Amino acid sequence: MSKYTVAVVGATGVVGQEIIRTLEAREFPVKTLVPLASERSAGSTVSFNDEDVTVQVLKPESFKGVDIALFSAGGSISEAFAKHAVEHGAVVIDNTSHFRMHEDVPLVVPEVNAHAIKRHKGIIANPNCSTAQMVMPLKPLHDRYKIKRVVVSTYQSVSGSGKEAMQELEDFSRANLSGREYEPQVYPHPIAFNVLPHIDVFQDNGYTKEEIKMIEETKKILEDESVQVTATTVRVPVFVGHSEAVNIEFETLPESIEEVRQILSEFPGVTVMDDPKNNVYPTPREQAGEDDTFVGRIRYDLSKPKAIEMWVVADNLRKGAALNAVQIAEAL
Amino acid sequence: MSKYTVAVVGATGVVGQEIIRTLEAREFPVKTLVPLASERSAGSTVSFNDEDVTVQVLKPESFKGVDIALFSAGGSISEAFAKHAVEHGAVVIDNTSHFRMHEDVPLVVPEVNAHAIKRHKGIIANPNCSTAQMVMPLKPLHDRYKIKRVVVSTYQSVSGSGKEAMQELEDFSRANLSGREYEPQVYPHPIAFNVLPHIDVFQDNGYTKEEIKMIEETKKILEDESVQVTATTVRVPVFVGHSEAVNIEFETLPESIEEVRQILSEFPGVTVMDDPKNNVYPTPREQAGEDDTFVGRIRYDLSKPKAIEMWVVADNLRKGAALNAVQIAEAL
Numbered sequence: 317m318s319k320y321t322v323a324v325v326g327a328t329g330v331v332g333q334e335i336i337r338t339l340e341a342r343e344f345p346v347k348t349l350v351p352l353a354s355e356r357s358a359g360s361t362v363s364f365n366d367e368d369v370t371v372q373v374l375k376p377e378s379f380k381g382v383d384i385a386l387f388s389a390g391g392s393i394s395e396a397f398a399k400h401a402v403e404h405g406a407v408v409i410d411n412t413s414h415f416r417m418h419e420d421v422p423l424v425v426p427e428v429n430a431h432a433i434k435r436h437k438g439i440i441a442n443p444n445c446s447t448a449q450m451v452m453p454l455k456p457l458h459d460r461y462k463i464k465r466v467v468v469s470t471y472q473s474v475s476g477s478g479k480e481a482m483q484e485l486e487d488f489s490r491a492n493l494s495g496r497e498y499e500p501q502v503y504p505h506p507i508a509f510n511v512l513p514h515i516d517v518f519q520d521n522g523y524t525k526e527e528i529k530m531i532e533e534t535k536k537i538l539e540d541e542s543v544q545v546t547a548t549t550v551r552v553p554v555f556v557g558h559s560e561a562v563n564i565e566f567e568t569l570p571e572s573i574e575e576v577r578q579i580l581s582e583f584p585g586v587t588v589m590d591d592p593k594n595n596v597y598p599t600p601r602e603q604a605g606e607d608d609t610f611v612g613r614i615r616y617d618l619s620k621p622k623a624i625e626m627w628v629v630a631d632n633l634r635k636g637a638a639l640n641a642v643q644i645a646e647a648l
Numbered sequence: 649m650s651k652y653t654v655a656v657v658g659a660t661g662v663v664g665q666e667i668i669r670t671l672e673a674r675e676f677p678v679k680t681l682v683p684l685a686s687e688r689s690a691g692s693t694v695s696f697n698d699e700d701v702t703v704q705v706l707k708p709e710s711f712k713g714v715d716i717a718l719f720s721a722g723g724s725i726s727e728a729f730a731k732h733a734v735e736h737g738a739v740v741i742d743n744t745s746h747f748r749m750h751e752d753v754p755l756v757v758p759e760v761n762a763h764a765i766k767r768h769k770g771i772i773a774n775p776n777c778s779t780a781q782m783v784m785p786l787k788p789l790h791d792r793y794k795i796k797r798v799v800v801s802t803y804q805s806v807s808g809s810g811k812e813a814m815q816e817l818e819d820f821s822r823a824n825l826s827g828r829e830y831e832p833q834v835y836p837h838p839i840a841f842n843v844l845p846h847i848d849v850f851q852d853n854g855y856t857k858e859e860i861k862m863i864e865e866t867k868k869i870l871e872d873e874s875v876q877v878t879a880t881t882v883r884v885p886v887f888v889g890h891s892e893a894v895n896i897e898f899e900t901l902p903e904s905i906e907e908v909r910q911i912l913s914e915f916p917g918v919t920v921m922d923d924p925k926n927n928v929y930p931t932p933r934e935q936a937g938e939d940d941t942f943v944g945r946i947r948y949d950l951s952k953p954k955a956i957e958m959w960v961v962a963d964n965l966r967k968g969a970a971l972n973a974v975q976i977a978e979a980l
Contacts (some may be wrong), residue, residue, distance in 0.1 A: 417806040442762050455915065465951050469801035469893040471843045471882065485841075490825050493818065509817075509886050510933035511803045513893070513945050513959045518924040522947030531950055548893035548959065550803065553885050554841050557677055561845070561880035573854065592850040601842035603900035615854030619797050619876035627845045627880065 319347035322645070323406065323424050325397065326389030327351030327371050328363055330479050331411060334638035335386050336364055342642055352378050353389070356530060379404040381570050384645050388637065395546045402438035406648060409440050413525070416441040416533060423536045426643040427585045428455040432539075433647055440644055445636025446470050446526065446549060446558055447533040449628055452609040452635070454564070456583040457576065458538055461566035461622075465544040468530065471552045471559040472515060473600060476632050477502060485553055507553055510612040515549040524549060557600025558632040573614050576624060582609050585635070590614050598629035649719075651679035654977070655714045655738065657729065659683030659694055659703050660719030662811050666970035667718050668696055675976060684710050685721070711736040715979070718973050719743060734770035739980060741772050741973050745857070748773040748865060755868045759917045759976040760787040765979055772976055777968025778802050778858065778881060778890055779865040781960055784941040784967070786896070788915040789908070790870055793898035793954075797876040800862065803884045804847060805932060808964050809834060815884055839885055847881040856881060887906060889932025890964040897955040905946050908956060912943050917967070922946050930961035941957040941967050 322339065326332040332351070339346055351362045352374040361368040374397060379385055379468040387394045388411035398408045398415070417422040422432035423441045428451050433440060443451070452478060454463060474481040481502045488508035491498040498508070505512050516525035523531075530547040552559075570576045581588040587608040589598045598610035609630040617623035631637060654671065660662040671678055681696045684706040693700040701804035704710060706729060711717055717733040719726045720743035730740045730747070747753040754764035755773045760783050765772060775783070786795060806813040813834045820840035823830040830840070837844050848857035855863075862879040884891075890927075902908045913920040921930045922944040941962040949955035962968060 430752065467799045467895050467951070469880075470805070471884070474900045489821055493822050493825070504927040505931050506933055510931050511884055511886060511891055512931055513891070513929055514924070514927070518818055521950070522924060522945065523950070524924075543723065546895065546951035546955075546957060547803075548895075548945070549958055550891075550893065552803070552843055554843060559843055559845070559882075561882065563799050563878065563880075577863070592846070592854060592856075593652060595836040595846070597845055599837050599842050599844055613880070617878045618855070619799070619878035623878075625880055 319345045320383040321348040321350060321381050322346050322382070323350040323352055323372055323379060323385040323401070325352045325385060325393060328353045328357040328360060329388060330475055330482070331633060331637045333362070334389065335641060336362055338634070338638045340365055342646070343431060344642060344645065346470040346511070350378065350382060359513060375606060376400040379406050382406040384408045384409065384648070386641050386645070391491045398439055405410040407436065407440065409442060409644050411442045411641055412638055413444060413529060415439050416443065417536065424613040424644050425451055425640060426535055426647045427583065428453060428537055429539060430647045433644065440483040442637065442644065443533045443537060444526065444529040445476055445632040446472060446560065447530050447537070448636050448640050449558060449630035450530065450560055450562060450608045451534055451537045452583070452586050453580050453611050453626065453628055454538065457564065458540070458543070460579055461563055461570055463543050464567055465565040468545070468547045469561045470547070470549045472549060473554040473557050473632055474551065475505060476558065482555055485555065489553070503551070507551065509553060512551040513548060515551055517607040535584050554600050556604040556631060556633060558630060558636060559600050559628070560628040562626050562628055563617060563623065565620060566620070569622045570624065573616065576614055577645045586611060597627060600629055603629045604631050607634050607639055608632055610628070649677055650698045651677040653680040653682060653713050654678050654683040655684055655711060655717040655733070656705055657684045657717060657719040660685045660689040660692060661720060662807055663720040663965060665694070666889070666965040667973060668694055668721065668724060670966070670970045670974045672697055675973060676977065677842040682710065682714060691730055695911050704796065708732040711738050714738040716741065716977050718977070720969065726884060729808060730771055737882060739772065740769065740770060741774060741976050743774040743973055745776060745861060747771050747870065748775065748817045754948055755865060756976050757783055757869055757972060758979045759784060759915065760869055761871065762979045765976065766858065774969065774973045774976065775865045776858065776861040777964040778804060778892065779862050779869070780827040780968050780972050781890060781941045781962035782862065782892055782894060783866055783869045784915070784918050785816060785912050785943050786866070786870065787960065788911050790875065792911055793902055796899055797897040798866070799895040800877070800879045801893045802879070803886070804881060805886040805889050805964055806839060806883065807888045808890065814887055817887065818882070819895070820876050821885070835883070841885060844854055844883040845880060847883055877924055879977060888936040888963060890968060891932050892960040894958050894960055895949060895955065897952060899954070901954045902956065905948065908946055919945060932961055935961050936963050938963055939966055939971055
């Protein structure tokens, strides 16, 4: 089997670390791991296959000899450095939003549209975390019933904002439980024991960028501009794991909820966890650390025929980021 | 001014305590306060207008001489004792779900349908907390644009489950931050750093009772069975304050979002808090302790014409419970 030189850009970040763990856990055929980061983190080490690998400063020439470069260090880093990776002959798998909507860049969730990878011109984009986990159950339902419209509300964990946000939730919660004040640093409002209807920056139309990502990326991944989506994205005081309340209106009425469960459970990477009377439904804290996307609370919408409601949970660092990126590398 | 003898059933509970504070804060004309509770709490005292009032054991004859009886001790207590209060000539304002959908019982949010109070035959019902705060902004929008359908996802605080739940969130969070395990007592899954798509018991159709309450009570309060509602109700690790992502489809297209803001801001008890680019939107933790229902994130739905999205926050112990109950008493 061929082995590859794999660069991880943003190797010390929450997602970068998870990518390295995932490469190891899935026994990706790595010849050499090249962890790259900013000067601040350079010189530190990351552990890979029981060896300590020194983190190097990211430079244009870092990509010499690299076959696959996994980027997760923010959109501006991808904008500045992806071209250097491509010039050196690497295939870039980019976890930021920078290239996702570019016409020449496939946006891929392997279970949904692996075929799109073939069209790549050096860069393949990994979708936004909340989109990735939503399109997993949407895809087989779209194929069977044709989706007209999706109304989604999210419950997103702080790990989506990075290490400092996870620390802020911990420190803030601890301070409050000890009766101490805490001044928010990462979020504009308190994140401990609170929820914030605000992820990424606001646009003129009143939506956040995160909401727009869910709308646009869903259409691109499902390869169907007719799928209408609206979203409200909300940050909740959970460390890892995103949840979504998803309302879906179809062209065709599902014959039964059991049929919907059957279709979902046959789709790779989706686990149906839906026995509410026995308190069986996914929760982010309990499903964190798992690879699959979990679906529960499946039921007919009582307000509209041909519509259903469901509850979708996944580990945002895995299916929403690192796992999906490594799955793209595997599909390559 | 006439003064009234007011009984509070469930006087030591979270809502009962809030009712007593609200009677005091709003200077309700109380001649005598009669705090009632189970044997377990009897003999303890509650503070009212700087006096300690002894809690008495709830009995059928407790209502002798009572003018107004505010019930918030659970549906079975209301079922068993409301009739005794009525027999003794009291008007019952019931905060449980027991009588809400009875044809003879008005279900009232005073700003929305105070006129319904007149029809009472001894019992007036206070709506479910998540319904009460939602119908506040829905009412003026329904009057102006006619609502066809509402898709709501909630983010509900643990105070809605009572004192033990608030203690569980505190103890569980503290344990986890100290690296200790904690066995859930109140909720079937961990509530600390987690979200649970489960409020009240599950029914055969896959909905929880809480979700059905939002669907049925909204129609009853708006006095329009044509308003279609679907709901997903979710518990979040917040102590006080419920939030709701509300998608509303109208018959008539609002001319502008500014017009929607104007209509909402003119409605009594609603405060528009909507300047997202300056991080101005309501959050439950920050709006807890306030009487109004707060609305932010108002925007056109990008998936459907004639639809909008909004974010609704209120203190569930106030507008969702105690405040609304006392407002009904005032309207009486």
